[in-house]
Amino acid sequence: xxxxxxxxxxxxxxxxxxxxxxxxxxxxxxxxxxxxxxxxxxxxxxxxxxxxxxxxxxxxxxxxxxxxxxxxxxxxxxxxxxxxxxxxxxxxxxxxxxxxxxxxxxxxxxxxxxxxxxxxxxxxxxxxxxxxxxxxxxxxxxxxxxxxxxxxxxxxxxxxxxxxxxxxxxxxxxxxxxxxxxxxxxxxxxxxxxxxxxxxxxxxxxxxxxxxxxxxxxxxxxxxxxxxxxxxxxxxxxxxxxxxxxxxxxxxxxxxxxxxxxxxxxxxxxxxxxxxxxxxxxxxxxxxxxxxxxxxxxxxxxxxxxxxxxxxxxxxxxxxxxxxxxxxxxxxxxxxxxxxxxxxxxxx
Amino acid sequence: xxxxxxxxxxxxxxxxxxxxxxxxxxxxxxxxxxxxxxxxxxxxxxxxxxxxxxxxxxxxxxxxxxxxxxxxxxxxxxxxxxxxxxxxxxxxxxxxxxxxxxxxxxxxxxxxxxxxxxxxxxxxxxxxxxxxxxxxxxxxxxxxxxxxxxxxxxxxxxxxxxxxxxxxxxxxxxxxxxxxxxxxxxxxxxxxxxxxxxxxxxxxxxxxxxxxxxxxxxxxxxxxxxxxxxxxxxxxxxxxxxxxxxxxxxxxxxxxxxxxxxxxxxxxxxxxxxxxxxxxxxxxxxxxxxxxxxxxxxxxxxxxxxxxxxxxxxxxxxxxxxxxxxxxxxxxxxxxxxxxxxxxxxxx
Numbered sequence: 247x248x249x250x251x252x253x254x255x256x257x258x259x260x261x262x263x264x265x266x267x268x269x270x271x272x273x274x275x276x277x278x279x280x281x282x283x284x285x286x287x288x289x290x291x292x293x294x295x296x297x298x299x300x301x302x303x304x305x306x307x308x309x310x311x312x313x314x315x316x317x318x319x320x321x322x323x324x325x326x327x328x329x330x331x332x333x334x335x336x337x338x339x340x341x342x343x344x345x346x347x348x349x350x351x352x353x354x355x356x357x358x359x360x361x362x363x364x365x366x367x368x369x370x371x372x373x374x375x376x377x378x379x380x381x382x383x384x385x386x387x388x389x390x391x392x393x394x395x396x397x398x399x400x401x402x403x404x405x406x407x408x409x410x411x412x413x414x415x416x417x418x419x420x421x422x423x424x425x426x427x428x429x430x431x432x433x434x435x436x437x438x439x440x441x442x443x444x445x446x447x448x449x450x451x452x453x454x455x456x457x458x459x460x461x462x463x464x465x466x467x468x469x470x471x472x473x474x475x476x477x478x479x480x481x482x483x484x485x486x487x488x489x490x491x492x493x494x495x496x497x498x499x500x501x502x503x504x505x506x507x508x509x510x511x512x513x514x515x516x517x518x519x520x521x522x523x524x525x526x527x528x529x530x531x532x533x534x535x536x537x538x539x540x541x542x543x544x545x546x547x548x549x550x551x552x553x554x555x556x557x558x559x560x561x562x563x564x565x566x567x568x569x570x571x572x573x574x575x576x577x578x579x580x581x582x583x584x585x586x587x588x589x590x591x592x593x594x
Numbered sequence: 595x596x597x598x599x600x601x602x603x604x605x606x607x608x609x610x611x612x613x614x615x616x617x618x619x620x621x622x623x624x625x626x627x628x629x630x631x632x633x634x635x636x637x638x639x640x641x642x643x644x645x646x647x648x649x650x651x652x653x654x655x656x657x658x659x660x661x662x663x664x665x666x667x668x669x670x671x672x673x674x675x676x677x678x679x680x681x682x683x684x685x686x687x688x689x690x691x692x693x694x695x696x697x698x699x700x701x702x703x704x705x706x707x708x709x710x711x712x713x714x715x716x717x718x719x720x721x722x723x724x725x726x727x728x729x730x731x732x733x734x735x736x737x738x739x740x741x742x743x744x745x746x747x748x749x750x751x752x753x754x755x756x757x758x759x760x761x762x763x764x765x766x767x768x769x770x771x772x773x774x775x776x777x778x779x780x781x782x783x784x785x786x787x788x789x790x791x792x793x794x795x796x797x798x799x800x801x802x803x804x805x806x807x808x809x810x811x812x813x814x815x816x817x818x819x820x821x822x823x824x825x826x827x828x829x830x831x832x833x834x835x836x837x838x839x840x841x842x843x844x845x846x847x848x849x850x851x852x853x854x855x856x857x858x859x860x861x862x863x864x865x866x867x868x869x870x871x872x873x874x875x876x877x878x879x880x881x882x883x884x885x886x887x888x889x890x891x892x893x894x895x896x897x898x899x900x901x902x903x904x905x906x907x908x909x910x911x912x913x914x915x916x917x918x919x920x921x922x923x924x925x926x927x928x929x930x931x932x933x934x935x936x937x938x939x940x941x942x
Contacts, residue, residue: 563872
């Protein structure tokens, strides 16, 4: 029997509908690969990309000629650019701005074919550090109100180049999904004087059924109103709205957590394509003006969205999702996979 | 150079970014077809489906044994069901309801393989009539607050069965996208005492650049902040928030308009997969209570969304879309295709 569930963060409802057939599509498909011999992100082709924005030293390079672990470069064809004047214009009912912003690529690893599940923990940590450093730097430009960081793994998740990379897009406005989450969290805080996300952690730890993993600093669960089968949220236990404040020790912990859940997800769903998404507060400079909030009303976090279905007209029309896999089932499968990945880890 | 544009209905921004490469993917791909010999929607297999909810007589049946033009049947595996008691429950921070609702299939034609572009106009009209009748009937159940009607053409648009069909999903709550549009239109009406959509029509008729087609009763344009290449909106000129009020004469006009733009879209984009979406007001019964609005603050309308790209992590993270095709370019291409489809029609 179907169940309608409301997500307390977005306010939207999902239909959890186990009758919709095999909740887990147990078909392994080949990860789409773009050819290595012409890959612009591979070592040896550094001069083909724009000037390096950030660079991390190599981990333990098997080959001497690999001089880096993570590189951040400008997108060759940026969606938005910093070298424009920000002009706002009304055209009758319409609003328009010049395409000011930033669009950068984080090459997450020198290796051409490397799924998240096979990332060494230190590689994860280097990627997460690069994300933090770019976020802090981009926040220095007060025109940029929001910095979005995300990773598409596989073609179904939107990746055009298979070499592991993440993307950073900074915009001169706060995107609507983020604005809705901030408003929702602010409304909750006004009413309860507590952080919505911290309360979520508390409730998920108590309920246990949707819990996937917890570490010293992080809690991973399948959200109550999961839009997608095996959707996971990764929340920090330390209150901070801004990912830019995360410290190295926390990054090490987070890298271990992401490595473990990536392996578990790959086992449970047979290497699905996925999106990894960072949600963090807007530029603090901007936030002070438009979002008169305390640090305590929002919590930065990560979302992991496996891409095993195509969205259809219903989602496009209504914003409502139909999910055949109850999050309680997904979490049980992920805990089981985790125990196979690493006997030491449990969710307790 | 990119352009940031805000949609006055949803309030969300899109990036119109022509640099993102070939704005029109001129690759024709085969429409995915499910086998005819086991198609549950084909004539002769009527007894395999649930009891018929609605039926239209055949148009001009080539075969005598085809007894219908359009059939409405219950979905075999409904996402939501009417035969449940509506129970609402709070679980700590969470809200939950039993899966009360309706899920119906409109078999749009007896023909197994028929793209919208090849629909006879009368077939379109029968489909649109069936939509209206089901909407009016489902509004009689006061538990059902919103009735969503949409059509997925092709696998990329989410269709699992290729036989032309639309879907009707009625929910005991107003979905978030609809709620946002209603709120936005209501806010505009409060401020201006005019309908947001009527003003949109006025502005698009004046600007002309995004106009695709107009008939006696309808105006078709590519919206200023199109999320998808060649996205089109079809708006009625007569003020009504509720598609249930549409009269037969209007349906005939609309059928002609949809037939023409379907043919033009197929020419411009080489038969893309697409979603056709109806947006209409919530159940009037419910609206009186929760949405104390006049009839005049919202306008029912259709959206046509070609599916030539996959959404990626950025859309999922932010709700912002990157669209490489300026709507002015799309509209020019569609007008050109229209003139090839039918010399008599122009946009003027």
